[in-house]
Amino acid sequence: MKKSLFMIAASVLFNSSAMAAPSSLDGHAIFQKNCTQCHSLTPPPKLAPPLIPLVYRYHLKFKTKPDGMKHLVAFLKLPNKKHALDQQAITKFGLMARLPLSDKELRAVAEWAWDHSSSPVGSGT
Ligand code: HEC
Numbered sequence: 001m002k003k004s005l006f007m008i009a010a011s012v013l014f015n016s017s018a019m020a021a022p023s024s025l026d027g028h029a030i031f032q033k034n035c036t037q038c039h040s041l042t043p044p045p046k047l048a049p050p051l052i053p054l055v056y057r058y059h060l061k062f063k064t065k066p067d068g069m070k071h072l073v074a075f076l077k078l079p080n081k082k083h084a085l086d087q088q089a090i091t092k093f094g095l096m097a098r099l100p101l102s103d104k105e106l107r108a109v110a111e112w113a114w115d116h117s118s119s120p121v122g123s124g125t
Pocket of ligand 1: 030034035048055093097
């Protein structure tokens with residue numbers, strides 16, 4: 001009896017953590033952990049321009065989310081002048097470092113950033 005209860009509990013735990021892991025990368029948590037040492041969300045800037053006005057440029061330039069995401073992820077994967085929309089930021093702050101994050105993590109944080117930057121001051125939440 002004791003043993004079978006344990007088996008049920010173990011399988012519930014195992015299933016829920018297995019389900020939570022792959023698809024639910026939290027873009028906000030990735031931002032907090034990997035970006036906030038340089039980027040605030042809104043002014044004043046830290047070691048880099050605030051993130052929301054930067055990502056808002058992607059909304060202005062690329063009208064659809066898939067197109068904007070493609071370019072945003074390209075910059076995050078390999079920050080360089082060609083990928084960057086804000087050339088002045090490079091002159092002022094220096095080129096952003098390449099981050100040791102997986103493609104999936106960069107995509108998740110880019111998606112979160114895109115969804116929160118549809119206006120130059122951010123869209124809350
Ligand atoms: C070590 C500091 C540093 C960290 C950490 C950092 N950035 Fe940056 N980032 C910069 C600097 C400096 C710039 C401005 C110069 C440039 O564009 O390279 C920048 C620019 C950007 C841009 C604008 C690119 C453009 O098109 O002009 C985006 C978007 C961005 N960062 C997103 C992120 C995200 C998301 C993270 C975390 C996953 C992150 N950054 C982590 C320093 C940093």
